[in-house]
Every structure is written in structure tokens, then in C-alpha cells.
Amino acid sequence: xxxxxxxxxxxxxxxxxxxxxxxxxxxxxxxxxxxxxxxxxxxxxxxxxxxxxxxxxxxxxxxxxxxxxxxxxxxxxxxxxxxxxxxxxxxxxxxxxxxxxxxxxxxxxxxxxxxxxxxxxxxxxxxxxxxxxxxxxxxxxxxxxxxxxx
Amino acid sequence: xxxxxxxxxxxxxxxxxxxxxxxxxxxxxxxxxxxxxxxxxxxxxxxxxxxxxxxxxxxxxxxxxxxxxxxxxxxxxxxxxxxxxxxxxxxxxxxxxxxxxxxxxxxxxxxxxxxxxxxxxxxxxxxxxxxxxxxxxxxxxxxxxxxxxxxxxxxxxxxxxxxxxxxxxxxxxxxxxxxxxxxxxxxxxxxxxxxxxxxxxxxxxxxxxxxxxxxxxxxxxxxxxxxxxxxxxxxxxxxxxxxxxxxxxxxxxxxxxxxxxxxxxxxxxxxxxxxxxxxxxxxxxxxxxxxxxxxxxxxxxxxxxxxxxxxxxxxxxxxxxxxxxxxxxxxxxxxxxxxxxxxxxxxxxxxx
Numbered sequence: 001x002x003x004x005x006x007x008x009x010x011x012x013x014x015x016x017x018x019x020x021x022x023x024x025x026x027x028x029x030x031x032x033x034x035x036x037x038x039x040x041x042x043x044x045x046x047x048x049x050x051x052x053x054x055x056x057x058x059x060x061x062x063x064x065x066x067x068x069x070x071x072x073x074x075x076x077x078x079x080x081x082x083x084x085x086x087x088x089x090x091x092x093x094x095x096x097x098x099x100x101x102x103x104x105x106x107x108x109x110x111x112x113x114x115x116x117x118x119x120x121x122x123x124x125x126x127x128x129x130x131x132x133x134x135x136x137x138x139x140x141x142x143x144x145x146x147x148x149x150x
Numbered sequence: 151x152x153x154x155x156x157x158x159x160x161x162x163x164x165x166x167x168x169x170x171x172x173x174x175x176x177x178x179x180x181x182x183x184x185x186x187x188x189x190x191x192x193x194x195x196x197x198x199x200x201x202x203x204x205x206x207x208x209x210x211x212x213x214x215x216x217x218x219x220x221x222x223x224x225x226x227x228x229x230x231x232x233x234x235x236x237x238x239x240x241x242x243x244x245x246x247x248x249x250x251x252x253x254x255x256x257x258x259x260x261x262x263x264x265x266x267x268x269x270x271x272x273x274x275x276x277x278x279x280x281x282x283x284x285x286x287x288x289x290x291x292x293x294x295x296x297x298x299x300x301x302x303x304x305x306x307x308x309x310x311x312x313x314x315x316x317x318x319x320x321x322x323x324x325x326x327x328x329x330x331x332x333x334x335x336x337x338x339x340x341x342x343x344x345x346x347x348x349x350x351x352x353x354x355x356x357x358x359x360x361x362x363x364x365x366x367x368x369x370x371x372x373x374x375x376x377x378x379x380x381x382x383x384x385x386x387x388x389x390x391x392x393x394x395x396x397x398x399x400x401x402x403x404x405x406x407x408x409x410x411x412x413x414x415x416x417x418x419x420x421x422x423x424x425x426x427x428x429x430x431x432x433x434x435x436x437x438x439x440x441x442x443x444x445x446x447x448x449x450x451x452x453x454x455x456x457x458x459x460x461x462x463x464x465x466x467x468x469x470x471x472x473x474x475x476x477x478x479x480x481x482x483x484x485x486x487x488x489x490x491x492x493x494x495x496x497x498x499x500x501x502x
Contacts, residue, residue, distance in 0.1 A: 020438040024484025026190045115190040124480060137473035138344035 003048070007032045010051040013060060014082050017121060022085065025119035030112060031084050038090060038106045039077055047074055047081075073101055086125075088116030156299070157314025160221065160329060166311050167218035169241040171225055173304065174211035176234050176241060176249065177265055178204060179500045183424060184254040184262075186482050187497075192420035195398075196254060199389045203266075206386065210366045212338050212350060212468075215461040217311075217362060219336040220353040221329050225461040227454040233502050236427045240265065242307035243300035251497055252426035255418065259394055266387040268371040269305030305367045312363050319356045330355050335463060342465040344472070377406055422486050425494030430501055432490065439488055439496055446481040451502040453478070 001009070008028050012019045022028055036044050050068050054060045069075045076097045083091045089111045092098075098107065111117050118133045127145035129136040157163050185200040215225040226232070234241075237250035247264045301307040315329070322329050330353075337352040353359045372378060372385035377399060379385055384392075384399055388406070392398050398411030425432060430447075433440035453474060460467040485496040 018438045020442055020488050021484060024442075024487045026483065026487045113191070118190070129476070134479075135476060137476050139469055140473035140476070143470070143473060 004029055004032060006048045006052065007035075007044075010048060011081060011085055013051070013054075013064060014078060015085050015121060017085075021121075025121075027088070027113070027116045027119045030116055031081075031088075034090060034112045034116075035077075035081065035084065038104055039093075040104070043074075043077060047078060050074065073097075084112070086120055086122045088112055088118070088120040155313040155317040156310045157318065160318065163221060163311070163314050163318060163329070164218065164223045166307075166314065167214060167221070167223055168226075170214040170308070170311065171211060171218065171227065172232055172234075173241040173307070174207050174214055175227065175232070176238065177207050178211075179233075179236065179251050179498070180249045180258070180265075181207065181262070182482065183251040183486070183497050184258050186479075186486050187253040187422045187424045187495075189420040189422065192417055193254075195414045196393055196416055199393060200254070203262075203386045203389060206369050209343075209350065210369070211457075212343060212461075213353075213362045213366055216337050216350075216353040217315075217359050219461065220332040220355075220359055221315075222331045225458060227458045227461070228451070232454070233500050236500070240304070242304050244302065245300055250427045251424070251500070253421050253424040253495075255421070256394075259390060262390045263387060263394065265304070266370050266385070266390060267303050268387060269301075269303035269309065269367075303371065305371045308363050308367050312360055315356060315359050315363075328355070330359070333463070336461070336465075338460065338465040338468060342460075342468045377403065422495045424486055424497045425490060428494075428497045429499050432492070432499075433496065434491055439485070439490070442481055442484055443496065443499055446478060446485065446498045447501055449474075449478045449481065450498070450500060454502065 008019050008022050011017075011022050011028075011031075015022070032044070047068065050071075051064070054063045054067065068078050076093055080091055080093060083089070090107070090109065092109050093107055114133070118130045120130065122128075123130050129140075157166055181200055181204040185197060185204060188197050188200075218225050237248040239245065239248055244264070247261060249261055249265060252258055299307075299310075301310065318329050332354075334352060334354055337354070338350060339352050340350045343350050349365075351358060351362065353362050368379035368385065369383065370386050372388060373380050377384060377388045382401070388399060391407070392409055392414060393416060395407070395409055396414050396416070397409040398414060399409040400411035403410055430440065430443055433443055453471065456467055456471040456474065460471060482498050485498055488496050490496055
């Protein structure tokens with residue numbers, strides 16, 4: 001498994017989306033690069049190593065809660081990865097985390113790119129569209145979210 | 151006097167208009183797969199041109215349905231064989247090339263230029279006549295290769311329809327009748343169809359039918375073989391040619407093949423390597439990806455059903471069909487951005 005494939009598999013566990021959906025956004029490599037840049041590739045590798053060590057199947061989620069989400073250093077970063085996928089944007093880590101583990105200059109609220117904004121999972125989960133970026137059809141705003149879903 | 155039209159009775163006219171609807175639809179999977187094969191955020195010129203052309207083909211589809219309805223026919227986009235198995239010849243019968251689904255490549259662009267190429271009709275002695283054809287059954291359900299007619303271009307095919315409409319209407323008028331017996335409420339007009347390019351007007355008589363088809367020809371190949379259409383729009387052929395020549399036409403450019411506008415750069419590497427003419431059998435069995443491909447085909451079948459209902463007396467359903475279409479665009483992207491284990495990327499298979 002390549003590092004990108006590991007990141008996608010890890011993100012599938014975090015977000016509850018299928019790997020094909022995450023890979024299908026076209027921005028997985030960009031999000032991984034952003035994570036590496038903001039909190040350092042070494043920290044990403046640590047997250048991926050913890051993920052790789054999780055038991056397979058149904059127990060993975062519970063085990064991830066204990067070994068990743070409850071970890072004071074890795075937990076907040078993993079939560080940020082969820083936000084990254086949902087919004088295509090980076091959200092600044094909590095002050096406590098920055099005080100304890102160091103504040104990266106790129107750890108500030110910012111949109112990663114126009115593409116990542118459009119690919120944010122929040123839109124499809126809500127049955128909506130990124131405003132002003134992807135057309136949804138004339139008059140679609142009058143229809144209930146999800147009513148035109150395939 | 152012997153009729154000179156290739157279309158000699160109403161049933162032949164229905165066959166041609168069924169084929170026209172099938173033809174307009176058949177261009178869409180090749181254009182859309184190429185469009186969505188471009189990496190997000192790259193190649194804005196190619197993306198814009200492919201998108202505009204695809205949207206106008208959707209308008210042409212609706213125009214063809216309006217003309218068929220006007221003469222009392224019944225559009226059916228769910229008939230067996232309506233969606234071709236790619237690669238395929240076009241239903242207009244061009245024999246020297248096939249169209250298929252795949253990535254945006256120089257070869258694909260070459261094919262798109264052939265799809266939209268200017269016709270031969272009206273050019274001196276080069277009259278094109280439909281081949282003698284098998285009269286059994288309707289066009290739909292038969293393979294386009296067996297259509298029994300062969301036109302050099304889509305424009306030539308539509309000109310044959312225009313000739314047929316004139317001839318048959320003239321015959322009908324001699325006995326005090328008309329071929330335009332369709333129910334006007336079956337016409338899809340602009341209030342049901344929001345389109346950037348081209349007006350959608352009701353087809354109720356010979357003049358409105360000829361004007362509607364003229365718009366289709368002009369948007370495809372240009373007016374009188376020129377670069378521009380009557381209302382100053384660049385035709386599809388010359389839009390695509392700009393990508394091949396790497397330069398935009400500018401208002402005032404009159405010489406085909408010599409655009410003088412801004413330069414166009416294409417990054418051919420910023421394209422997902424979609425497996426050409428992919429079928430469900432190319433997907434790994436029981437994979438998530440196969441699930442998406444099947445879900446797309448199900449959605450597409452329902453979309454064609456919605457269009458068929460829209461074109462059969464319920465035009466207001468088009469208002470739902472368009473957002474539905476945009477909602478399965480996500481599946482198209484998802485497929486195209488995922489690699490297949492055997493090499494190449496996935497894509498929708500359009501096996502409905």
C-alpha cells in the first residue's frame with residue numbers, strides 16, 4: 001500500500017466514507033501534502049503507523065478511539081483530518097495543543113484550494129452543492145436537499 | 151414529379167427523427183467522459199469548450215424531440231439499443247470513424263472534430279443520397295451500423311430531414327392537410343429548459359421546424375460553412391479546432407484554420423487515464439468501484455426515463471431532471487478519479 005493509499009484508508013475510517021469516494025474527490029494527494037506541510041510528515045507517519053497497527057474489521061473503530069483519538073498529541077490532528085475532508089479547509093489546532101506541541105506557522109484557518117473546497121464532503125453529505133462553484137440546475141434551490149439524489 | 155427527398159413518408163421521417171434523438175444523445179457520453187477526465191482546476195480552456203458543446207448537444211436533443219412530437223411521433227429514450235455500446239458509429243451513418251468514451255487526448259479531440267465537421271450538402275455536385283434501406287421495423291432497437299443510411303456529417307443528415315419535412319408537408323398540403331398534427335402541449339419550451347446557448351421554441355409548423363433544425367446545424371458546424379453561426383456564436387467544430395490549433399478565434403476572424411486570438415495551452419498530462427470504452431466487466435468483481443459503476447447506470451436509466459416522460463407530455467419534469475443530472479455528476483467524477491487494478495482509470499459505462 002502506498003502512503004497515499006494508507007492515508008485514504010485511514011481517512012475512510014475517520015470519515016465513514018468509502019475509500020473510492022475519498023479517492024474520487026481528486027484531492028486526496030493535495031490534502032495529504034497539506035497535512036504534511038502543516039504538522040510535519042513525521043507526525044503524519046506516526047498517525048499512519050498507529051492506524052496500520054489497529055485490529056482489522058469491526059474492532060478498528062473502537063481501537064482507533066483508544067490509540068489515536070484519546071492520544072493528546074495525535075487525537076486533535078486526527079480530528080482536524082476529519083474537518084479537512086469535510087470542508088477542504090484547515091482549522092487551527094486548539095491553543096492547548098499549540099502550547100504543548102508547537103505552533104506551525106501554517107497552522108492557521110485557511111482553505112487548502114478551490115478544488116478542495118468544492119470536493120469537501122460536507123456538500124454531498126448534506127445533499128447540497130458548493131455555492132457558486134458547481135452548478136446544480138435552475139430552480140434546484142426550491143427542492144428539498146436529497147430529493148434529486150440518484 | 152418524382153420526390154427528390156431521401157425521406158418519402160411519415161414513417162421514414164419518424165425513423166430519421168428517432169435517429170436524430172439517438173444521435174444527439176450518443177455524442178454526450180464521449181464528450182462528458184472527456185470533460186470529467188480533466189484534472190480538477192486544470193485546462194480551463196478545454197473544460198469550458200467541452201462543457202459548452204455538451205450543454206448545446208442537450209439542447210439539440212430536446213429540439214429533435216420537439217420536431218418528432220410536432221409531427222405526431224413519440225420520443226423514447228428507453229427503447230432497447232437507444233444508448234449505443236461504445237465504440238460505435240454515429241446514427242447519422244458516418245462510416246469513416248467511430249466514437250467512444252475515454253480520456254481527453256489528442257486522438258479524442260480528433261474524433262470530436264469529425265463529429266462536428268462541416269457537411270457536404272449544398273456544395274455543388276457533391277450531393278449525398280441516403281443508401282437504399284431496409285424498410286422493416288423502426289429505427290430504434292436496431293444497431294446504428296444498420297441504419298441503412300450514410301451521411302458524411304451530422305449537418306448533411308439534418309439537411310435530409312429538412313428536405314423530408316418540406317417534401318412531406320408540401321404533399322400533405324395538396325390534399326388540404328399537414329404533417330404537423332402533434333399536440334402542442336408536448337412541446338418543451340424555454341420555461342422548462344434553462345439554457346445558456348440557443349432558444350428553445352415550440353415547433354408547430356414547417357417554418358418553426360426548419361428554424362429549429364437550422365439552429366442545430368449552425369451550432370454544430372456553422373452557418374453556410376463559415377466559422378460563426380447566424381447570431382455570432384462560434385460553431386462546435388471551430389470551438390474544438392481552437393484546442394487543436396492552440397489559439398482562440400476572435401470576432402472578425404473569417405478564415406477557417408487561421409485564428410488570431412489568445413493562445414491556448416493544454417496540459418495533456420493533467421488528465422486521468424480513463425480506460426477507453428470501459429464496460430462493467432472491466433471492474434474488479436464485488437469491488438466498491440463496481441458498486442459505484444452500477445449505481446451510476448441505474449441513475450442514468452432513471453434519468454433517461456425522466457427525459458422520456460418530459461418529452462411525452464410532461465415537460466415540467468425537465469425541471470427535476472436537470473438537478474438530478476447534476477447530482478450524478480459526482481458519481482462520474484468518483485469513477486474517473488479511481489484507478490483500476492489492471493491499469494487505466496474507471497469511468498461510467500453507460501450500460502443501461
